[in-house]
Amino acid sequence: MVCSSILLFLYLVEIHLLSKEFSTVWCRPQPRAWSLSPGIESHIGLPAWSLLLPLPMSLPFSLFLLPKEDQDLSPIRNRPILQHTYLSCFSHYSARKLATDIISTVEFNHSGELLATGDKGGRVVIFQQEQENKIQSHSRGEYNVYSTFQSHEPEFDYLKSLEIEEKINKIRWLPQKNAAQFLLSTNDKTIKLWKISERDKRPEGYNLKEEDGRYRDPTTVTTLRVPVFRPMDLMVEASPRRIFANAHTYHINSISINSDYETYLSADDLRINLWHLEITDRSFNIVDIKPANMEELTEVITAAEFHPNSCNTFVYSSSKGTIRLCDMRASALCDRHSKLFEEPEDPSNRSFFSEIISSISDVKFSHSGRYMMTRDYLSVKIWDLNMENRPVETYQVHEYLRSKLCSLYENDCIFDKFECCWNGSDSVVMTGSYNNFFRMFDRNTKRDITLEASRENNKPRTVLKPRKVCASGKRKKDEISVDSLDFNKKILHTAWHPKENIIAVATTNNLYIFQDKVN
Amino acid sequence: MHGLMDPLHPPHLYVLFHKYAYHAQQFEGTMFARGLKRKSAEDGEDVEGGLAGTQATPSYSLQRQSLLDMSLVKLQLCHMLVEPNLCRSVLIANTVRQIQEEMTQDGTWRVVAPQAAGRAPLDRLVSTEILCRSVREQEGEHPAPDGGGRMPGLVPGLSAVPSAQALRSPQSSLWEVDSSRENRGGFQKSLDQIFETLESKTPGSVEELFSDVDSSYYDLDAVLTGMVGSTQPGHGSGLQAFTSAATPPPGSSCRSDLGELDHAVEILVET
Numbered sequence: 119m120v121c122s123s124i125l126l127f128l129y130l131v132e133i134h135l136l137s138k139e140f141s142t143v144w145c146r147p148q149p150r151a152w153s154l155s156p157g158i159e160s161h162i163g164l165p166a167w168s169l170l171l172p173l174p175m176s177l178p179f180s181l182f183l184l185p186k187e188d189q190d191l192s193p194i195r196n197r198p199i200l201q202h203t204y205l206s207c208f209s210h211y212s213a214r215k216l217a218t219d220i221i222s223t224v225e226f227n228h229s230g231e232l233l234a235t236g237d238k239g240g241r242v243v244i245f246q247q248e249q250e251n252k253i254q255s256h257s258r259g260e261y262n263v264y265s266t267f268q269s270h271e272p273e274f275d276y277l278k279s280l281e282i283e284e285k286i287n288k289i290r291w292l293p294q295k296n297a298a299q300f301l302l303s304t305n306d307k308t309i310k311l312w313k314i315s316e317r318d319k320r321p322e323g324y325n326l327k328e329e330d331g332r333y334r335d336p337t338t339v340t341t342l343r344v345p346v347f348r349p350m351d352l353m354v355e356a357s358p359r360r361i362f363a364n365a366h367t368y369h370i371n372s373i374s375i376n377s378d379y380e381t382y383l384s385a386d387d388l389r390i391n392l393w394h395l396e397i398t399d400r401s402f403n404i405v406d407i408k409p410a411n412m413e414e415l416t417e418v419i420t421a422a423e424f425h426p427n428s429c430n431t432f433v434y435s436s437s438k439g440t441i442r443l444c445d446m447r448a449s450a451l452c453d454r455h456s457k458l459f460e461e462p463e464d465p466s467n468r469s470f471f472s473e474i475i476s477s478i479s480d481v482k483f484s485h486s487g488r489y490m491m492t493r494d495y496l497s498v499k500i501w502d503l504n505m506e507n508r509p510v511e512t513y514q515v516h517e518y519l520r521s522k523l524c525s526l527y528e529n530d531c532i533f534d535k536f537e538c539c540w541n542g543s544d545s546v547v548m549t550g551s552y553n554n555f556f557r558m559f560d561r562n563t564k565r566d567i568t569l570e571a572s573r574e575n576n577k578p579r580t581v582l583k584p585r586k587v588c589a590s591g592k593r594k595k596d597e598i599s600v601d602s603l604d605f606n607k608k609i610l611h612t613a614w615h616p617k618e619n620i621i622a623v624a625t626t627n628n629l630y631i632f633q634d635k636v637n
Numbered sequence: 638m639h640g641l642m643d644p645l646h647p648p649h650l651y652v653l654f655h656k657y658a659y660h661a662q663q664f665e666g667t668m669f670a671r672g673l674k675r676k677s678a679e680d681g682e683d684v685e686g687g688l689a690g691t692q693a694t695p696s697y698s699l700q701r702q703s704l705l706d707m708s709l710v711k712l713q714l715c716h717m718l719v720e721p722n723l724c725r726s727v728l729i730a731n732t733v734r735q736i737q738e739e740m741t742q743d744g745t746w747r748v749v750a751p752q753a754a755g756r757a758p759l760d761r762l763v764s765t766e767i768l769c770r771s772v773r774e775q776e777g778e779h780p781a782p783d784g785g786g787r788m789p790g791l792v793p794g795l796s797a798v799p800s801a802q803a804l805r806s807p808q809s810s811l812w813e814v815d816s817s818r819e820n821r822g823g824f825q826k827s828l829d830q831i832f833e834t835l836e837s838k839t840p841g842s843v844e845e846l847f848s849d850v851d852s853s854y855y856d857l858d859a860v861l862t863g864m865v866g867s868t869q870p871g872h873g874s875g876l877q878a879f880t881s882a883a884t885p886p887p888g889s890s891c892r893s894d895l896g897e898l899d900h901a902v903e904i905l906v907e908t
Binding site: 278280281368369387388415416417418420437470471473474477524527528530533 | 727
């Protein structure tokens with residue numbers, strides 16, 4: 119035991135020294151990317167080497183000191199995060215505040231290295247995970263700002279005399295095929311394909327140009343030289359490669375990339391269009407639920423997604439709480455669904471608001487493709503694609519709001535569209551709530567946890583405390599009563615790293631990144 | 638399907654907005670609990686009079702009514718936004734339809750019988766009292782048919798025309814339920830035209846007033862004739878301004894009512 123502690127100590131010292139050497143590379147206070155627009159604070163993360171605190175404060179190292187039989191040393195991504203030891207273990211990691219803009223979408227890319235956020239001002243900010251020295255498997259890099267660009271500008275529709283909002287409704291990453299990254303971002307009317315590429319070398323030594331760009335007089339050139347590439351400060355450029363416009367009369371609410379990586383769909387309130395990523399002047403309408411007489415309109419499309427594995431299958435959800443699965447092989451216009459997922463209404467819970475709270479705000483397939491998850495106002499439901507008549511699991515997100523529906527209708531909160539997400543192994547689902555709370559449900563253990571994303575837990579590496587809302591009656595200590603919930607602080611957008619237990623949670627204008635505590 | 642709730646074109650609801658603000662006070666704290674007692678005490682006589690035939694308790698119907706008002710206001714606000722959120726509009730419209738259907742089943746919506754000249758429109762107008770009831774309660778008085786008096790009852794501070802327009806919308810919603818819809822539409826249209834022209838134009842342009850009106854005007858004629866019998870002689874004075882300019886239309890006695898907007902509205906809303 120003493121031996122191993124000494125060894126550990128020496129190990130620590132060694133790492134400490136090593137890291138000091140690299141401090142100039144790792145511990146830059148400035149964001150790594152060059153193309154940073156002014157005004158965005160950099161994250162509050164700790165420099166890498168401060169992870170290595172002397173014992174006994176260095177939590178990550180307690181792993182090695184405890185008896186082996188009590189420790190689960192399996193790779194982190196496979197460990198159930200809501201295991202007994204992990205229940206209260208999400209630590210605050212970094213936060214970034216946008217001065218004016220409300221975050222409207224959050225999305226990790228396929229490797230999890232990049233995290234994109236879109237905001238109400240039409241900007242996209244991409245964070246990149248620092249590539250940590252992978253000595254310890256549990257240490258994960260922090261996210262720094264990588265690139266910022268203005269994706270959409272406000273437009274004016276002259277025909278209807280209406281302004282088109284530049285708010286980014288959705289961002290979806292394409293899988294990486296070469297050195298550059300591609301993502302689709304959309305506002306209400308237009309989808310854009312952006313290429314994000316790095317440049318860290320530039321050519322020097324031109325014959326006809328000076329270093330500052332001025333042209334040389336050819337007559338002054340006496341010798342010729344070959345330009346060479348020299349390293350430069352990293353610059354990240356974003357350029358729009360395709361603009362898919364003028365295909366939607368109503369507001370686009372979803373985009374989803376097909377598993378063939380060549381096509382994608384975009385859905386508005388009444389129609390779904392299929393696009394090819396290379397072709398911008400043509401799209402195919404695959405679903406159209408617009409009635410001939412608009413006065414007869416009773417149902418709209420709220421979300422749509424392609425199946426992660428079957429390139430011919432997609433689902434779309436409606437404001438009436440139904441999900442339709444369609445097969446594009448059946449016909450060109452998929453107005454007739456292949457499957458209809460709908461849970462019969464519970465007569466005991468019927469009220470005038472039943473339809474509104476049954477409206478589905480988000481639908482997400484599991485990574486495996488076997489299940490899909492839907493979010494309505496009060497609950498999260500998990501459906502097996504093979505069973506249409508009811509979900510296989512239902513989780514109540516904030517059931518204590520059921521008696522407050524009238525007030526929530528009055529202040530319009532009942533129309534809030536919450537999103538939901540799966541973790542990488544499909545064992546845990548997460549969604550947001552009010553008062554800056556977000557909830558996680560472990561499907562295996564059936565345990566759930568409520569956590570809060572707030573500035574009070576500002577110190578990095580602080581463990582988040584589970585929260586509880588007291589529905590009625592006596593309020594225990596540390597519980598929050600329903601009436602003191604702040605309905606202006608809502609978490610609508612959350613994302614889970616596809617491979618690790620890192621989550622991104624967006625409050626109104628803060629982005630929080632949490633990771634699970636390793637212990 | 639009822640055509641009323643076209644989410645893209647909701648009716649104008651100035652009076653209902655005011656009523657909604659009043660009802661909104663009822664929603665503090667627990668839903669519908671506070672303030673309900675006071676209201677149902679006031680509503681006592683009115684409930685019996687106006688809601689004959691309903692099985693629901695007054696508090697439930699009040700809840701429902703408040704919800705209906707709130708929804709209609711929301712639709713109106715939707716319409717005023719630059720580009721309304723279609724999903725939200727559809728959900729609110731569906732809620733309103735649901736309430737309408739339930740009220741139709743309850744009988745509180747007053748599905749109208751085929752029109753008998755004169756009486757039936759008044760019946761319909763009576764049922765809109767339900768919607769205006771709480772507002773008039775607030776004023777604490779019943780509109781009394783007195784000659785030459787200011788129009789009481791409807792919210793003071795609002796001009797008569799907007800309230801008439803507001804009346805039009807509940808009326809129109811009633812009419813959507815009715816089978817003989819076009820007839821009502823004609824009545825409504827003529828009513829609209831009259832109030833609109835009276836609001837915007839001077840008495841001197843009374844020719845336009847009457848030239849716009851088509852044959853459906855005679856429905857209004859019939860209505861007003863039925864009421865004019867009980868009106869006061871004082872109205873005759875208002876006629877003088879018009880008779881010189883206008884060609885004599887049928888039913889000249891009803892013209893006298895048109896001469897004074899307040900009286901016309903008063904007559905229509907009372908009874």
